[in-house]
Amino acid sequence: MPELPEVETVRRGLEPALAGRRLQHVRVNRPDLRFPFPERFAERLEGARVERLERRAKYLRFHLDDGETWVTHLGMTGRFTIDGQAPGEFEEPAPTGGKHEHLSLTTDQGRRIGFSDARRFGYMALIPTAELDEHPWFRGLGPEPLGNGFNAAQLKAAFRGRRQNVKATLLDQRVVAGVGNIYACEALFRARISPRTPAGKLSTARVERLVQAVRQVLLEAIEAGGSTLRDFANADGGQGYFQHAFDVYGREGKPCPGDCPGVVRRFVQAGRSTFWCPGCQT
């Protein structure tokens, strides 16, 4: 579920509750998510102080004062809660202590942090901080799309020689890190590029447009607190609002929001739905 803007929203929401805080009473409720939890996970977290909370791609990295970093990937349904509330989140929090709450802890200020993940596609690890960027999860990642390392020259080079369609290529975290299915669709629409175009065939001008589109859509989504995909009858805050700004995602059959008589269509690429306007994305 969560792409870069949602993960960043979670990071910002957790920061006031966790930065500088010591972790206590860590409880792990099952031995694994997607992968087994680290050895003696609870014991290693307990007593550690969180120095800073960082996001890299779709990962959260909590740097601890003992030389290790607590790394979390939210998968599709991973959610943190703070005292049962969403951390400024994009979605209704999972119920505290619910059957999918796999980890909980308290801070030295007495706040309760929970992590739940119904589908268990998420995962966690403790990695020596000095080796973070050499770890297999991070070593091959492409640049942060909101950083200086992501630009037309870099993307053009990453696309060079690739005959794969540009939509699937954008989802390749080695090309650019943090873009997922929603924002790939939205960025391609904004750049008016067909998702079927082979990445390597895009002109420099179109790659430049794509870079700007990716940056803009991610920045706007972060500003809106991410995207909330389902509506909850009793949702009382904590939701993102960017879903109201989708041009194409989830809008199959609706008129093209651009200056075009076309209709938004859906088809499947790399096993995921692509939404686009065949009328103006060429």
Added chain:
DNA sequence: CGATGCCCCTGAGAGC
């Protein structure tokens, strides 16, 4: 190399 299908897992919503 690239596209496709399937896998991990659970839940929500649609349609009957």
Added chain:
DNA sequence: TGCTCTCAGGGGCATC
């Protein structure tokens, strides 16, 4: 109410 089917923001693997 309940059944079946499809789909879901993640990523990885095997196969053709």
